[in-house]
Amino acid sequence: MTPKLRIDRTEATPLQDQLAARIRAAVAAGHLAPGARLPSARSLAAQLGVARGTVDAAYARLGGEGYLVTRGPAGTVVAPALRIGASPASRDRPAVTPPVASPVAPPWPRVLPFRMGLPALDLFPRALWARLVARAARRIGGAGLTYPDPAGLPALREAIAAYLAVARGVACGPGQVIVTAGYQGALALLARVLLRPGEAVWCEEPGYPLARQALAAAGARLLPLPVDAEGMAVPDAAAPARLAVVTPAHQAPTGVALSLPRRQALLDWAARRDAFVIEDDYDAEFHYVGPRLPALKALDAGDRVILAGSFSKTLFPGLRLGYLVAPAALAAALARASLLLAHGAPGLEQAAVAAFLAEGHFARHLKRMRGAYAARRAALSGAVAAAFGRSLALTAGPGGLHLLARCPEGTPAGWDTGAVARAEAAGLGPGALSAQFLGPARAQGLLLGFTNIADTEAAALAAALRRAVG
Amino acid sequence: MTPKLRIDRTEATPLQDQLAARIRAAVAAGHLAPGARLPSARSLAAQLGVARGTVDAAYARLGGEGYLVTRGPAGTVVAPALRIGASPASRDRPAVTPPVASPVAPPWPRVLPFRMGLPALDLFPRALWARLVARAARRIGGAGLTYPDPAGLPALREAIAAYLAVARGVACGPGQVIVTAGYQGALALLARVLLRPGEAVWCEEPGYPLARQALAAAGARLLPLPVDAEGMAVPDAAAPARLAVVTPAHQAPTGVALSLPRRQALLDWAARRDAFVIEDDYDAEFHYVGPRLPALKALDAGDRVILAGSFSKTLFPGLRLGYLVAPAALAAALARASLLLAHGAPGLEQAAVAAFLAEGHFARHLKRMRGAYAARRAALSGAVAAAFGRSLALTAGPGGLHLLARCPEGTPAGWDTGAVARAEAAGLGPGALSAQFLGPARAQGLLLGFTNIADTEAAALAAALRRAVG
Numbered sequence: 055m056t057p058k059l060r061i062d063r064t065e066a067t068p069l070q071d072q073l074a075a076r077i078r079a080a081v082a083a084g085h086l087a088p089g090a091r092l093p094s095a096r097s098l099a100a101q102l103g104v105a106r107g108t109v110d111a112a113y114a115r116l117g118g119e120g121y122l123v124t125r126g127p128a129g130t131v132v133a134p135a136l137r138i139g140a141s142p143a144s145r146d147r148p149a150v151t152p153p154v155a156s157p158v159a160p161p162w163p164r165v166l167p168f169r170m171g172l173p174a175l176d177l178f179p180r181a182l183w184a185r186l187v188a189r190a191a192r193r194i195g196g197a198g199l200t201y202p203d204p205a206g207l208p209a210l211r212e213a214i215a216a217y218l219a220v221a222r223g224v225a226c227g228p229g230q231v232i233v234t235a236g237y238q239g240a241l242a243l244l245a246r247v248l249l250r251p252g253e254a255v256w257c258e259e260p261g262y263p264l265a266r267q268a269l270a271a272a273g274a275r276l277l278p279l280p281v282d283a284e285g286m287a288v289p290d291a292a293a294p295a296r297l298a299v300v301t302p303a304h305q306a307p308t309g310v311a312l313s314l315p316r317r318q319a320l321l322d323w324a325a326r327r328d329a330f331v332i333e334d335d336y337d338a339e340f341h342y343v344g345p346r347l348p349a350l351k352a353l354d355a356g357d358r359v360i361l362a363g364s365f366s367k368t369l370f371p372g373l374r375l376g377y378l379v380a381p382a383a384l385a386a387a388l389a390r391a392s393l394l395l396a397h398g399a400p401g402l403e404q405a406a407v408a409a410f411l412a413e414g415h416f417a418r419h420l421k422r423m424r425g426a427y428a429a430r431r432a433a434l435s436g437a438v439a440a441a442f443g444r445s446l447a448l449t450a451g452p453g454g455l456h457l458l459a460r461c462p463e464g465t466p467a468g469w470d471t472g473a474v475a476r477a478e479a480a481g482l483g484p485g486a487l488s489a490q491f492l493g494p495a496r497a498q499g500l501l502l503g504f505t506n507i508a509d510t511e512a513a514a515l516a517a518a519l520r521r522a523v524g
Numbered sequence: 525m526t527p528k529l530r531i532d533r534t535e536a537t538p539l540q541d542q543l544a545a546r547i548r549a550a551v552a553a554g555h556l557a558p559g560a561r562l563p564s565a566r567s568l569a570a571q572l573g574v575a576r577g578t579v580d581a582a583y584a585r586l587g588g589e590g591y592l593v594t595r596g597p598a599g600t601v602v603a604p605a606l607r608i609g610a611s612p613a614s615r616d617r618p619a620v621t622p623p624v625a626s627p628v629a630p631p632w633p634r635v636l637p638f639r640m641g642l643p644a645l646d647l648f649p650r651a652l653w654a655r656l657v658a659r660a661a662r663r664i665g666g667a668g669l670t671y672p673d674p675a676g677l678p679a680l681r682e683a684i685a686a687y688l689a690v691a692r693g694v695a696c697g698p699g700q701v702i703v704t705a706g707y708q709g710a711l712a713l714l715a716r717v718l719l720r721p722g723e724a725v726w727c728e729e730p731g732y733p734l735a736r737q738a739l740a741a742a743g744a745r746l747l748p749l750p751v752d753a754e755g756m757a758v759p760d761a762a763a764p765a766r767l768a769v770v771t772p773a774h775q776a777p778t779g780v781a782l783s784l785p786r787r788q789a790l791l792d793w794a795a796r797r798d799a800f801v802i803e804d805d806y807d808a809e810f811h812y813v814g815p816r817l818p819a820l821k822a823l824d825a826g827d828r829v830i831l832a833g834s835f836s837k838t839l840f841p842g843l844r845l846g847y848l849v850a851p852a853a854l855a856a857a858l859a860r861a862s863l864l865l866a867h868g869a870p871g872l873e874q875a876a877v878a879a880f881l882a883e884g885h886f887a888r889h890l891k892r893m894r895g896a897y898a899a900r901r902a903a904l905s906g907a908v909a910a911a912f913g914r915s916l917a918l919t920a921g922p923g924g925l926h927l928l929a930r931c932p933e934g935t936p937a938g939w940d941t942g943a944v945a946r947a948e949a950a951g952l953g954p955g956a957l958s959a960q961f962l963g964p965a966r967a968q969g970l971l972l973g974f975t976n977i978a979d980t981e982a983a984a985l986a987a988a989l990r991r992a993v994g
Contacts, residue, residue: 071690078693078822115815120784165670175666187872188658196645199840200635220541223548235705235866242712242865246741251721268864271716314590345585348548370669372871394738395712396705396866400873401842402657 061102069104073112081121081132089134092122166483167515170307170456170503173367177426182415183369183406190405198405202398205389206233206377210404213411214363214377222338223348224361226379232388233399236376237336238268240362244297245272246391247384248330254295258286260490260497262306265299265334278492281305285312288319298324298331302350303338307490307501309451309458317350324358333361339368339420341453342428357381365407367455368420373403427455433509437516438502446500458487460499470498473523480522482515531572539574543582551591551602559604562592636953637985640777640926640973643837647896652885653839653876660875668871675859676703676847677874683881684833684847692808693818694831696849702858703869706846707806708738710832714767715742716861717854718800724765728756730960730967732776735769735804748962751775755782758789768794768801772820773808777960777971779921779928787820794828803831809838809890811923812898827851835877837925838890843873897925903979907986908972916970925975928957931968940968943993950992952985 059080061072080086093101095109102109113130116122123133165172190198205211211228218224234240249255251273257266259278266276277293279286285305286298298320302312312320324331333350351361364376380388392398410416431450438459439448446459461470470486477484484502488495500523507515529550531542550556563571565579572579583600586592593603635642660668675681681698688694704710719725721743727736729748736746747763749756755775756768768790772782782790794801803820821831834846850858862868880886901920905927909918916929931940940956947954954972958965970993977985 075690075693078818079689079695120817165666172670175669178669180662180664184658184661184664187661188654191654191657192650194650194654194842196635199645199648199842200642201836201841202844219549220545223545225549238864238867251743264864264867271861271864273721347590352548366671371671371867372664372669374672374867374870391741394708394734394741397708397734397841397844400844400870402873403870 059098059102061104070108070111070115073102073104073109074115077112077116078121086132088132090132091128092130092132094129165506166478166481167507167511168477168485168502168519169483169506170485170501171367172503172505173370173455174423174426174430174505175370176506176508177423178370179415179419183410186406186409186415187402190402190409193405194402198401202401202404203389204393204396204398205385206231206399207401207404207408209412210408211377213408215379217411217416218349218361218363218379222335222361223352224379225352227382230379230382230385232378232380232385232392233404234362234376234378234392235374235396235399236366236371237334237362237364238264239374239396239399240364240376240378241265241268241332242272242395243378243388243391244332244360244362245269245274246395247387249274249296253297254293256286256292256295256298257492258300258305259492260307260487260495261299261492262301262334263490266492269299276492280496281308281310283310284316285310286316286320288316288323292323294327294329296329298329299334300331300350301334301336303335303341303347304451304454306334306336306454307456307458307485307487309449309454309456311347311452312350314347317347317353320350321353321356321358325356329358331359333359335361335363337367337454340424340427340455342424342431343450343452346453351379357383360384368416368423369407369410373407375399375403375407427505429509430504430507430512431457433512434502434504434507434516437512438519440513441516441520455503455505456485457502457504458499459502460487460497465498467495467498470500473500476524477519477522480518482519482522484519529568529572531574540578540581540585543572543574543579544585547582547586548591556602558602560602561598562600562602564599635976636948636951637977637981638947638955638972638989639953639976640955640971641837642973642975643840643925644893644896644900644975645840646976646978647893648840649885649889653880656876656879656885657872660872660879663875664872668875672868672871672874673859674863674866674868675855676701676869677871677878679882680874680878681847683878685849687881687886688819688831688833688849692805692831693822694849695822697852700849700852700855702848702850702855702862703874704832704846704848704862705844705866705869706836706841707804707832707834708734709844709866709869710834710846710848711735711738711802712742712865713848713858713861714802714830714832715739715744716865717857719744719766723767724763726756726762726765726768727962728770728775729962730777730957730965731769731962732771732804733960736962739769746962750966751778751780753780754786755780756786756790758786758793762793764797764799766799768799769804770801770820771804771806773805773811773817774921774924776804776806776924777926777928777955777957779919779924779926781817781922782820784817787817787823790820791823791826791828795826799828801829803829805831805833807837807924810894810897810925812894812901813920813922816923821849827853830854838886838893839877839880843877845869845873845877897975899979900974900977900982901927903982904972904974904977904986907982908989910983911986911990925973926955927972927974929970929972930957935968937965937968940970943970946994947989947992950988952989952992954989 059076061069095106099106099109122130124130211231214231215226215228254277255269255274256277256279258281286300351359361379365373435450448459450457470488474486484500487497487499529546531539565576569576569579592600594600681701684701685696685698722745724747725739725744726747726749728751756770805819821829831849835843905920918929920927940958944956954970957967957969
């Protein structure tokens with residue numbers, strides 16, 4: 055029996071193309087078996103309300119493609135020799151089982167109040183950005199249309215090097231800057247260039263889960279090292295490792311700054327062990343209390359530090375742009391990895407961000423955001439303290455984009471993850487401290503992003519969170 | 525001795541920030557050693573022509589950061605405890621040697637006449653594109669600013685699925701479409717999800733070098749299979765492999781279409797061996813002679829084919845956008861790999877391309893380009909035949925974006941790569957057929973991209989190529 059073939063007159067696609075596509079799909083899906091007879095062109099045309107020539111043309115095309123054969127009086131049939139799809143052997147097999155199967159939950163997470171790791175989406179200068187993007191698009195030339203330089207747009211690499219010299223105390227040339235698809239893209243390049251499967255990587259405990267997952271997926275063996283009030287501690291007799299991944303400015307998620315002695319110990323370890331340190335400098339721009347240390351990379355006379363920066367917090371994450379500052383000897387290998395993993399980043403965003411930096415918008419935007427974040431941080435701190443009283447101990451680090459409300463000792467295991475699930479059900483998006491441990495969680499608490507909570511909403515949202523978590 | 529500290533009044537950066545950055549850099553570079561005395565604030569201010577308060581503020585900040593200490597009458601010195609950079613042990617080591625070091629030649633290749641693998645950069649509708657981009661940028665909302673869905677923008681996935689149903693005979697839902705950073709990005713995802721280090725992959729010989737390099741860099745063991753007039757031949761007793769990578773529409777670089785029997789044999793092999801076939805559908809849209817077969821994926825009732833498409837040829841490569849159509853059971857794992865490798869593609873280009881497809885511009889653009897390419901192909905074929913006579917055998921496949929001019933049997937080894945080097949020196953960019961072999965080259969010839977050669981330039985450029993290659 056012929057399956058129902060429909061066409062849609064509201065589509066821009068020519069009717070004969072639609073019809074041919076429908077027939078191919080019916081054959082591929084097994085609704086039209088090899089040898090099956092199709093309606094005559096005349097009768098199908100009448101049934102569909104199209105000209106007979108339309109059906110003739112579709113049949114002729116499918117004949118040329120080997121799908122259909124015409125058999126005189128027997129009419130048009132699906133090519134009997136056509137063997138579609140699975141062989142008998144494969145029909146007995148179970149469905150495809152992917153070797154790595156950890157699904158992303160659909161739908162893609164909404165931005166809920168308290169979600170950490172995001173800049174203030176309401177304060178981004180969208181009109182200015184749209185102007186710069188439109189200008190970059192209008193000016194696109196042959197160089198912007200062809201394959202991009204996998205190391206990054208030269209103008210952007212220069213703007214980043216100039217910015218880092220002043221803002222982060224990092225002296226580097228544009229040749230050391232590699233543009234990446236954000237921090238995840240940076241880790242993909244570094245893992246490809248520096249890691250062999252099974253090699254060890256030190257990481258902070260607790261620490262940023264997505265970075266650890268990316269490294270593990272790239273074959274790294276993760277060695278968590280505890281974080282205390284001075285940041286990650288480097289034991290004297292530490293196991294050998296190829297890399298250490300740290301967040302020196304504001305440790306993710308505890309917010310503590312890596313102390314100067316710890317920084318020096320880390321550099322010494324890397325030099326002694328021929329290892330590299332990846333400095334995840336994700337939110338160093340947002341510092342509110344006390345002096346801000348320059349980047350660890352600024353102390354790195356031995357060329358053991360690779361600084362990874364991102365525009366996800368300073369501009370917005372949908373850009374998917376970040377950068378590496380690498381020892382000059384690694385730059386070519388990282389560019390090569392970028393060529394093979396993605397062939398570089400799209401030119402349009404790179405050109406717009408280069409203009410954003412070079413024309414002074416970036417410095418102004420950061421200054422404005424530091425002020426706004428300081429205010430939102432203060433407002434939410436006050437509101438959370440008022441709502442939770444002494445049931446949680448609020449610790450605000452010297453900078454960053456979230457608060458940490460620690461649970462008292464003796465809180466039953468699993469409380470914070472349960473609280474987060476209850477909050478999510480109420481439309482709120484805090485994070486759980488215990489979920490940021492690779493090993494057994496040694497602390498619990500709520501991670502509270504303040505960047506997307508206006509001062510005037512803080513009290514109501516803190517109260518709603520208190521009610522939701524119980 | 526104090527190094528020269530300069531400031532630049534034309535920079536937007538505040539003077540005290542500049543000064544602090546210069547001092548940090550001097551310390552990091554070893555020009556100011558631990559314990560070294562700095563000029564008094566008064567004398568440095570006079571020397572630089574700035575207010576004394578500016579120097580005081582810079583010194584105070586660097587004191588807070590641990591770089592400087594104030595010692596009463598002895599003045600301000602670099603912190604004696606500061607250990608900068610490399611330890612003595614590391615000074616004895618050689619410079620950093622990256623484990624993978626195959627440099628990208630700077631500067632990034634220009635687009636020279638005859639360069640293959642590019643669309644016509646002069647015919648791309650830039651004004652239309654700039655309008656769509658500007659509109660997408662103006663309409664950017666919270667969802668466009670935050671982290672993108674790693675599987676791709678839903679509107680783009682839907683537009684791609686609708687396009688493939690009609691244009692390539694592929695019946696798939698948007699849930700099977702994963703947006704990628706072009707074909708290189710697609711291979712990175714597939715290697716991560718499907719390949720374990722050392723697993724075997726069949727590939728075409730000759731074939732696309734960058735795809736093979738990407739797979740090899742991801743740990744694949746490449747098994748080349750010769751291409752003849754029907755495409756890649758699948759031997760009955762082929763070695764086991766996890767993947768086969770093919771270009772069924774127009775084999776890269778020979779241009780032949782994979783025949784229907786070979787397609788079915790490939791699908792049978794994959795089903796029997798529990799393997800997957802990657803269909804690189806990079807330029808199927810550009811077909812000039814004879815019927816165009818639907819995608820291999822259209823025959824794939826057994827869910828063994830992953831179609832990889834790209835907008836690099838249909839729109840432009842600087843976009844860095846492509847897509848995979850995967851068996852539904854693999855989609856979640858591919859989205860997860862996209863999350864960990866780059867956190868998805870930037871939202872702006874995705875939104876603009878979705879509009880380009882949904883509003884009918886794509887179909888019109890392809891139709892216009894097919895006409896232009898047919899004309900440029902004919903013009904260059906004629907011009908090359910006239911310039912080279914019988915010294916090269918011109919074979920134009922049924923489609924694609926380049927011509928293949930084969931060398932006669934008995935041409936001395938290395939002729940084509942030498943000719944390409946001579947052409948490059950003359951500002952021309954043909955490719956060498958022998959460079960597309962993984963094993964020993966079994967043929968020589970010139971690969972001549974026709975897309976960026978206007979009809980009126982063809983004769984002069986063909987003559988210039990003839991002179992250059994000698």
